[in-house]
Amino acid sequence: MEENLNPVYKDKAYGQHRELSYSYGDGGTFEKTVGFHGEADRLILQQAWDLFHERIEEARQRVLAGKASPVVYFMEKNLLDPMNLSMMAGISLWRVKWHFKPGVFKRLNDKTLQKYAEAFNITVDQLRKIES
């Protein structure tokens, strides 16, 4: 493989594949180049991931404080919003939002929990507690 790494990333796990892009030069011709994406692309991607991580951490704190149910945490962890979660789990949107309350979540039956667990790709036991 290529020895040269993408210089704009500090973490070598990211940004290490080369993609094809087009450009327009002074001569009036369009050219194809294969290369890493640059600093501008890294910035806007980083912005999205920063927001996701922030939201995940915030959700975790709220769940630990007993203000939200684990569904909220796993929803953020899977980069979902309530709309997408309801589509994935096959549960209506207002019920999904209702299950965000910790008290309601505790009384959920196994069938519903199983639906959430499948959507998050985890087991029901993992869904019940988030500390691990």
Place this chain on the structure above:
Amino acid sequence: MVKLAFEHRQAGHCESGVTRNLLNYHHFKISEPMAFGIGAGLFFSYLPFLKMQHAPTTSFRVWPGQVFDRATRELGVKTAVHTFRNPKDSMDKLNEVLEQGYPVGLQVGTFHLPFFPPEYRMHYNMHNMIVYGHENGTYFISDTLMENLVEINYEDLMRVRFAKGAFAPQGRMYYPTHVPARIDIKPAIVKGIRKTANNMVGIPFPLIGVKGIRYLAGRMRKWEKKLGEAKASYYLGQVLRMEEEVGTAGAGFRFIYGAFLEEASTVLNQPWLRELSFEMGENANSWREFSYLGSRNCKKRGKPDQSYDFLADMLIEIANREEKIFKKLSTIK
């Protein structure tokens, strides 16, 4: 086991790359910009009511699947398209078609795609790739985003083909079944250009085409007051991500469309299209400039020349230019 002699070539945009690679396999030589242009892939829409990753959706392309559908229809290529309810059925059908000797295009979700670059791993259900063989539950994949060929196992492939959420692929698979020996490409190009021009300037609805760009500019001026600095910056980032990120070949497909116009002018022997391709290139460069300044803004280096007003002015300028280009293009014969 099957492994077709498939030639993998990288492409800027996943769907037109897949279209090109599939047609090339059937001995019809076509370039990626050509496939994109005939498929009328260029578009603009800004949908503030449809949130994607916590920000309004901006799209620089048409509905997924349309590029392949349009391009093959205009070229007179016969195709087969299937969607499924049952994941098991879809995999059986895939094996069957591969054994008949056809490479197959698939629409997949990217979140669970194991070989996908980690920084792009978000919920996006409109990615396209080609399967060209399988052996003992391993499938051989040609993904136009990647430099090299990749592999995926049965369970993972089933999961990505049945990714849920917005624009769920439902196991959509498509492949050309019969490519005519002689294809007249000229009428297809003219029709593709007309369709794109109509999409951009002909539809009387404020959120799409050139009007959509102006609408976005108008909204952008109010973001900072309305949403606060952090959220406004994130909204701007979302526009840029849609424009520059994976699968647009840069500047929201404007470069690739310029390359298409360049090629079309020689095929149709109409020199004025070449002039327009210069315009389109300049236009693409201003989009690039816009995204560069925008990304500086996202990094919170709030200089006056990167304010939302300035960026919105830039968008208006781009919209005016694109209106001129597409008005001219709509007169093509």
